[in-house]
Structure formats: C-alpha cells, structure tokens
Amino acid sequence: MVDADQTFVIVGGGLAGAKAAETLRTEGFTGRVLLICDERDHPYERPPLSKGFLLGKEERDSVFVHEPAWYARHDIELHLGQTVDAVDRAAKTVRFGEDGTTVRYDKLLLANGAEPRRLDIPGTDLLGVHHLRRLAHAERLKGVLASLGRDNGHLVIAGAGWIGLEVAAAAREYGAEVTVVHRGRTPLHSVLGPELGQLFADLHSEHGVRFHFGATLTGITGQDGVVLAARTDDGEEHPAHAVLAAIGAAPRTGLAQAAGLDLADPADGGGIRVDERLRTSDPYIYAAGDVASFPHPLFGTRLRVEHWANALNGGPAAARAMLGREVVYDRVPYFFSDQYDLGMEYSGWAPPGSYDQVVVRGDSGKRQFIAFWTKEGRVLAGMNVNVWDVTDPIQRLITSRAPVDPDSLADPRVPLESLAP
Numbered sequence: 001m002v003d004a005d006q007t008f009v010i011v012g013g014g015l016a017g018a019k020a021a022e023t024l025r026t027e028g029f030t031g032r033v034l035l036i037c038d039e040r041d042h043p044y045e046r047p048p049l050s051k052g053f054l055l056g057k058e059e060r061d062s063v064f065v066h067e068p069a070w071y072a073r074h075d076i077e078l079h080l081g082q083t084v085d086a087v088d089r090a091a092k093t094v095r096f097g098e099d100g101t102t103v104r105y106d107k108l109l110l111a112n113g114a115e116p117r118r119l120d121i122p123g124t125d126l127l128g129v130h131h132l133r134r135l136a137h138a139e140r141l142k143g144v145l146a147s148l149g150r151d152n153g154h155l156v157i158a159g160a161g162w163i164g165l166e167v168a169a170a171a172r173e174y175g176a177e178v179t180v181v182h183r184g185r186t187p188l189h190s191v192l193g194p195e196l197g198q199l200f201a202d203l204h205s206e207h208g209v210r211f212h213f214g215a216t217l218t219g220i221t222g223q224d225g226v227v228l229a230a231r232t233d234d235g236e237e238h239p240a241h242a243v244l245a246a247i248g249a250a251p252r253t254g255l256a257q258a259a260g261l262d263l264a265d266p267a268d269g270g271g272i273r274v275d276e277r278l279r280t281s282d283p284y285i286y287a288a289g290d291v292a293s294f295p296h297p298l299f300g301t302r303l304r305v306e307h308w309a310n311a312l313n314g315g316p317a318a319a320r321a322m323l324g325r326e327v328v329y330d331r332v333p334y335f336f337s338d339q340y341d342l343g344m345e346y347s348g349w350a351p352p353g354s355y356d357q358v359v360v361r362g363d364s365g366k367r368q369f370i371a372f373w374t375k376e377g378r379v380l381a382g383m384n385v386n387v388w389d390v391t392d393p394i395q396r397l398i399t400s401r402a403p404v405d406p407d408s409l410a411d412p413r414v415p416l417e418s419l420a421p
Contacts, residue, residue, distance in 0.1 A: 006031035008322060009094055009103060011084045011255070012111035013037020015045050015308065016289030016315035018065040020109055023319035025074045033076050034103060036096050038112075040081040041135050042068050047308050049138035050166040051338050055173060056142065063135065084112075087259040089282055107284055107322040110256060110272060111315060114249035114290040114306060119158060123220025128227035128242040132163055133249065141167070144242050149175030153241040156180075156230040158217045160187035162337055164246035165200060169339040172207050179210045179238045181217055181230070193352045196371055196383065199364060200339070207340055212236065217243075249306060251291045261285065264293035269304035276328045278318040286322055288314035297330050298399060299349050299380075307335035332395045342367055345391055348381025348398045355380055359409045362387065370394070370416075377403035396420035 008024060010017045013035055021035050037043060044063040052058035071078040084096040087108065095102045116131040118124065130141050148155055148171065155171045157164045160182035171178045180187075186197030187204075201211060215232040220243055222228045230240045251271040253263055262273040262281040271293035278286050278294060289311040293304040313331045321327040336345045350373035362369030370390060373381040378401055382394035393416040397404065400421045408414045 004030040006106040007034070007104060008032070008107045008109070009034045009036065009105040010109045010111060011036050011094065012109075012113055012289065012291075013039060013043040013078075013080070014111065014113050014289060014311060015043065015065055016111040016113075016311035016318075017109070018043035019312060019315035020111060020288065020319040021071075021076050022066070022074070023316040024323070025076070027320060027323055027325070029323060031106070034079065035071070035076055036079045036082050036084055036094070038081065038083045039134060039136075042066070042071075042078070042080070044135055045308065046133075047336075049135065050132060050163050050170070054138055054142050054145070054167070054170045056146075060135075060139075084255060087255060087285075089259055089285070092284060105284070107286065109315075109318050109322065110280070110285065110287040110291060111289045111311075111318070112252045112255065112291055114251045116245065116249050117247045119217060119220075119245045119247065121217055121219050123222060123227070123230075124245075126220055126222040126227050127225050128222070128240075129220060130242060130244045132167060132244065132246065141244070145171050145174040145176055148177075148241060151241075152177065154179065154239045155242050155244065156217075156238050156240040157244045157246055158182075158230075159246035159248065160184070160200075160211070161191075161246060161248065162188070162335075164244070165204065165339055166337060167244055167246065168204055168209050169207070172204075172209060173340075177210075177239075178208070179212060179230075179240075180204070181212045181215055181232055181238070183214065183216045185213050187211075190351060191346070192383070193350075193355075193358070193373075195358045199367070199385075203339065203342055203367070212238070249290070251293075251304065253291065256280070256287070256291075259285075264302055264304065268302050269293060271304040273302075276330070277321040278314065278327070278329050279321060286318045288318035294329055296349070297328070298332070298401070303333065303349060305333050307333065309334040332398055334391070334395075342386060343388075344383055344385045346381065346383040347391060347395050348373065348379070350375075350381035357406065359406050361410050361412055372397075372409055374404070374406065374409075377406065379404060379409075390416055393417050393420045 043065045082097045086095040116133045154177040219231045272287040355373040359372045368386045370384045379397040
C-alpha cells in the first residue's frame with residue numbers, strides 16, 4: 001500500500017488529469033493529490049466543444065468530467081487558473097501560481113495537453129480570428145456561428161482536419177457560408193488517405209461548403225480591427241467575417257524540456273518521450289494524454305494521440321503505474337466524429353504509406369459502410385460509418401494481427417465476429 005504521507009501532483013486539468021486523480025482514489029491511494037489546471041473551469045471533456053456544445057445541443061454543465069463538489073469529496077486539491085512554471089527534479093518540487101507556491105512531490109504526472117497551432121500571417125490580431133481548444137473558445141465561437149448564420153456571414157477555415165470539418169458542419173447548420181482552405185488535395189489525408197478523404201470532401205460539398213485545396217492562407221485583411229477577407233498563396237481572396245485556424249495542435253512540452261526530460265522527435269509528432277508504463281526519463285515523473293509519446297507494441301512505433309479515448313485511458317494507466325501496478329499501455333487508438341448526418345468511429349493506426357489496400361464493406365455511396373486499411377492481409381485500422389456496435393470486433397481484427405481474406409472482409413454477409421479470433 002502506498003504510504004499515506006506521499007504526495008502525487010498532476011499538472012493539467014483535462015480529461016487525462018481528472019481521470020488520473022479519480023483512479024488514484026479508486027485504487028486506494030490515501031496520500032495527498034494535487035490537480036493543477038491553468039484554466040479557471042473545472043476539468044472538462046473536449047469532444048463536445050466542436051460537436052454538441054458548439055451546436056447548442058448540449059448544455060455547458062454536460063462537458064465537465066465531474067461535478068465541482070466531487071473534488072473536495074474525494075480530497076483532491078484542485079487548483080484552477082494556476083500555471084506550473086517550473087519542475088525541480090533534484091528537489092522533486094513544482095512551482096505554480098502567481099505567488100510561486102512550491103510543493104514537493106513523490107510522483108508527478110504531466111498531463112498538460114497541447115495548444116492549437118497559430119497562423120503566422122498578417123492579420124491574426126484582428127477581431128474575428130479564432131482557435132478552438134478550450135471551453136472559452138467554444139463559447140465564443142458558438143456565438144459567432146449563430147451571428148454569421150443570422151446575417152448570412154462568411155467563415156473561412158484554415159485546415160481540413162477533424163476540428164476544421166466539425167466546425168464547418170456546425171457553421172453550415174447555423175446557416176453560415178463556409179470556405180475551407182487546405183494545402184492538401186483531400187481532407188484528412190494524414191489519417192484517412194485520399195480514398196476516404198474524398199468522401200468527406202463530397203459530404204461537405206453537398207452541404208454547401210466550398211473547398212479551396214492546394215492553398216494556404218497568407219494574410220487576413222480587415223477594417224477598423226474587424227475581419228473582411230482572407231488571402232491565399234495563389235492570389236485568391238475569400239470574403240470572411242470570421243476566420244478559424246484549425247491547422248493542428250502542438251504538445252505543450254516547454255515545462256518538460258526546461259526540466260531536462262527526454263522529448264520525442266518532432267518528425268514523429270513530438271511530445272514527452274515515455275516508456276510502455278507512461279514513465280518519462282525521470283522515474284518519478286509520468287506523462288499521459290496529448291503530450292505523451294509512447295511506444296506502441298502492436299504498431300512498432302511511437303505514437304502521440306490527441307483523441308478523447310487516449311486521455312480517457314491514458315490518465316488511469318499512468319495513475320496505476322505511479323502506484324507501482326504492472327502497466328503496459330497498448331490501447332488501440334480510437335476516435336469518433338459527427339458531421340451532419342454522418343457518424344463515424346475509427347480504430348487503429350494506418351497513415352498513408354503504411355497500408356497496401358483499403359477494403360470496403362457496405363455501400364460507401366450511401367455512407368453506410370466499414371472501411372479497413374490492410375497490409376499483407378492484416379487489418380491495421382477500421383472505420384465504421386453509420387454502422388454501429390462493431391468497434392470490438394474491429395479492434396480484435398487489429399490486435400490479432402491474423403491475415404484475413406479480403407473478400408470475406410468486404411462481404412456484409414460474413415459476420416465480423418467470425419473473422420476476429
């Protein structure tokens with residue numbers, strides 16, 4: 001049993017940090033737990049920020065991981081609106097807050113997430129230029145989309161990743177005009193490749209979204225501090241009353257770097273380098289969630305995953321490892337998205353170049369199908385679109401590494417369960 005006099009500190013008040021704190025208590029840890037969050041809101045989940053909450057279909061209170069009273073009830077010392085500005089590994093202390101409070105730790109978890117990448121172009125200081133990462137961003141953007149919808153206003157989105165497309169769908173549901181500028185030839189290329197990326201391009205085009213592929217924003221123009229247009233590197237100018245930068249997120253590694261912890265190669269996604277137990281190069285410091293780069297035994301590479309399920313599962317795994325439990329973090333990456341009448345779930349990891357075939361089961365034209373990314377007959381990843389309750393067999397196909405006949409994989413008459421050992 002962990003000594004009751006020990007202190008565990010968690011930096012980062014997102015889903016990973018909140019679930020780690022919860023797990024420490026459910027696993028029987030009776031020592032001191034500090035959860036330090038640089039936001040003033042209680043820990044919350046991020047998917048609703050670009051989905052239900054942004055659309056006004058979910059209430060603000062629904063996004064929080066726990067009700068506010070939960071933390072005191074479980075003796076979690078929650079420090080909101082406090083930034084950790086230093087970790088002293090030799091003294092095993094963290095310093096945080098405006099008054100420079102210093103606390104000694106026995107174990108430390110870094111779950112401080114990622115920050116949206118900024119557009120490095122003229123005009124980003126204008127009113128109407130937005131990012132979407134935090135609850136405050138979503139609250140502000142929700143009002144903007146509603147206003148654009150009422151006034152037939154134009155939203156320009158830089159980037160056609162998941163955030164960009166989900167906001168595009170929300171904006172169209174509000175009635176706003178939407179243009180998406182993306183340097184690639186299809187949306188979501190780095191995740192889905194060209195085969196399935198085109199499906200999302202068609203979906204949004206049918207709902208009135210205009211795509212400008214093969215281009216990047218070079219400037220935002222305005223008058224009296226207000227956005228009027230966005231220019232691209234091919235000389236075009238798009239009318240805009242608001243601009244959303246949705247060009248990805250960067251792991252918040254500054255604290256770890258200053259403390260001398262090993263970092264992952266930026267070419268591999270960056271982040272704090274951890275082992276299979278989510279332990280950093282310092283045996284008393286762990287990392288989980290968006291900021292952690294972990295070795296995945298199934299895919300034979302390091303992964304840094306920015307999705308909800310990684311925070312949901314990674315935080316508890318790190319907490320158990322901090323308690324000395326035997327932990328190997330090998331969860332299959334999973335995420336989901338909702339856009340218009342399309343709902344999807346994706347399991348696995350299959351970036352372009354890693355697979356040799358995409359097998360489709362069902363009718364992709366009707367957007368009711370499952371796609372499998374395979375290499376040498378083995379399933380690397382699967383995406384179910386408007387087909388439900390198939391995540392478990394898809395993940396078993398992935399983890400089994402067993403060869404699967406592509407004709408059987410494509411045949412809806414063959415139960416997936418019969419293909420997964």
